[in-house]
Amino acid sequence: MQESRLPGSVGIPPILKVTDLAKSYKHLTVVDRISFQVEEGEVVGLLGPNGAGKTTTIHMLLSLVKPSGGSIQIFGQELAKDREGILARMNFAAGYAALPYNLSVYENLNIFSLLYGIPDRRAKIEQLLQEFQLTRFRKQRTGALSSGEQTRVGLAKAFLNDPKLLLLDEPTASLDPSIARDLRALVRNKMRAVQGAILWTSHNMQEIERVCDRIIILKQGRIVAQGTLEQLRRQFEQDDLEEIFVALMALPEPAMEQTERPR
Amino acid sequence: MNRQHIWAVLLRNLYLVRRSQYRAFSLFYWATVELFLWGFVTLWLQDISTPDVKITLVATVIGALVFWDLFFRVQQSLTLAFLEDVWSRNMLNVFASPLRPRELVAGYILLSLLFGFISFVFVLVLAFFLYALHIWSLGYYILPFVVNLLFFGWALGFVILGFTIRYGPSVEILAWSLPVLVQPLSAVFYPVSILPPLLQKAAFFIPTMHLFEGMRAVVLEGRFDVGHVVWASLLNVAYFALAIVFFYWMLSLARRRGLLSRLVMD
Incomplete structure (x- = not known):
């Protein structure tokens, strides 16, 4: 069950809009033309195995990494054009950034x-x-x-x-389940108070199920599935996110491309 | 520039000095040890020198040491402020904040100025009481001397930061090794004419060589050598500008190649 989800607001421009975002290092493509958006008050989970491009995506949104292509709009403005102004209204936490x-x-x-x-x-x-x-x-x-x-x-x-946009990169990775649950609730409540949006990466499927309104699954830099938990359940005919995730990871490359469902 | 951001860079390091006895201690420790070491060497040299050489030894050796320490402390304060954030894996938080690179640069410059002068004044007072060193015997030369030392310390510091951003924490050894590499060519304690001809040519491009040669001209010959000051200043303007450009270039390269995350994950 989800922990008190927030609906995305209709008719209001998205807080985060990512279009054809890409990052390549020489011959290695880490993020491959992904597009998604995060609405006001929405919590979006970014899932994927190690090396799927989650952290690179988060780092591009923080302008720690310069994209090879595509655009990032935050609060309706191009990140590249007003880096400091945008960063002042968002924030970030990650287990690896002490x-x-x-x-x-x-x-x-x-x-x-x-x-x-x-x-x-x-x-x-x-x-x-x-x-x-x-x-x-x-x-x-x-x-x-x-x-x-x-x-x-x-x-x-x-x-x-x-922050009106919060980027959380595996924020509860080092916590025991009860503290993690309390913190999830606290984070959700505080963001609800300001109608802020969260992009949340995690390897913990239950956490993503409980906390996120919508889920984006990455594999090898591409979005291989996205939607609400219910939509993903119906689409993949599986009961829980972990089974959906395992099924997606087992799919060969061409099949993965067919599963992509732009929002 | 946002002054609050610059103050944050300063305050972070002031907190550190207050919290870390080692960091506070190191502001004074190395200079004090070197002052004693070179003081004993100077006393011995005075014993075996002729009377005319004897009276200039304190100014040329201990004076040079005091000014070299200022250069070293300025470079170290700047470099260690950055490395401290690398060691504590805080770099992503810093670069993901609204802090602009030019505010970071300004913060580091002010910080190194503050720490450099605290250490400088301490060593100066100690040298006065221990060896009766009167640096005001350098007269007006003190001003260009100090300003040029500061700029060269900053230039070297930003080059080291650029390399750290590009190659990661594994090159932190440059923070200590690069100034030591520059020291022999700077002719701090001896005239540059002592060096082999090839090294003399290389030393020409080191601003500190001109400064210490100029210092000896004042002390030994009572002559203010404008040529040395001009060369040191021209070289410093060029090196400082190049160092800042290099620092920004490495930062931009790090963003393109995703190297900033290596500063917390290595």
Whole structure:
């Protein structure tokens, strides 16, 4: 069952619109002309095996990687034309992108609140420390926290600017199931409050099933399936996402192309 | 430029110095040890020197050391500020934030200026009390000397950052090895004429060689050699501009080749 899904708004331009996005390194194509969009208030899951192009896609959306082709529009503007303005209204958290381990939790949040131009920094940090149950760690070195606590600090940083678009790259990978569930709920509730959208990558099928309104499955840089969980169930005649995923990964290349369903 | 962004770059490193005793300690430790080491060498040289040489030894050896430390500290502060974010796997958070590269550059320059001068003043005071070093005997030469040292330190620092972005954390050794490589050609403690002819030609293109030669001209001959200052300044303008261009080029290359993620995943 899904955890309180949000409907995408109709008639409002998408928060994120990706058109024919591609990334190649010499002879290796990592992302192969993918197109998708994320609506206001929507949570979209990006699934795929290792090397499918999920992280490269996320990094292109953060302008950490320059696309070889295609376009990225965020908040109706070309990312390449207003990088800083767009990045100020979105945020990102990933298990592999740690915050400085030798700074305290408060210091880390303070640095990033300056970078994101938060008006009342102290109040915002206090609010996030409370919401992510980090108040007692505020003076503690971030590197001394458990991986679950560090994930919470990373997520608190991601909410400093009340982002309208949040990119989460395997955010709960290092968490135990109960903490992961609590954090998923917290992230969903906070994004609901600002009608923000989330692009969420994970290897955890249950997590994607529970949290996402729509799912995009990548394989070898291509979108091989996308839709709501119900649509995917009907299309692949399988009960759960894991079975759908396994079936898709087993398909030969030509068959995969036929399964692509642009939204 | 957004001043808050520049302040964030500065504050991140001020927090680090406050939190890490090692980082605070290293601002003073190396310079102090070198000051004692070269101080003893100078005392011995004074013992075996003629009276006319004896009076200039403190200024030429200890004075040179104090200024070399300023150059080294400026380069190190800049490079380590960047490497610190690489080591703590924070680079993606930094580059995914609204921080502009020019704000990062400005932040690093201000930071290295601050740390460089803290260390410089400390060493200067120590050298005054231990060896009666009077750097104001250099007169107006101090100004172009210091400014040029700063610019060369920044130029070298940004080249190292460019290489780190391009080749990943495995080239961090450049942060320490490159200034050491430059030191013999800089003729810090001896006249450049001591070097073999081929190295003398190579040393001409090192701004610090001109600066230390100029310093000795002031101390030993009481002469302000404008030629050395002009050459050092011209070389520094060229090197600093090239270093910034190189840094931006590597950043752009890293975005095209997806190298930034290697700064957290290597």
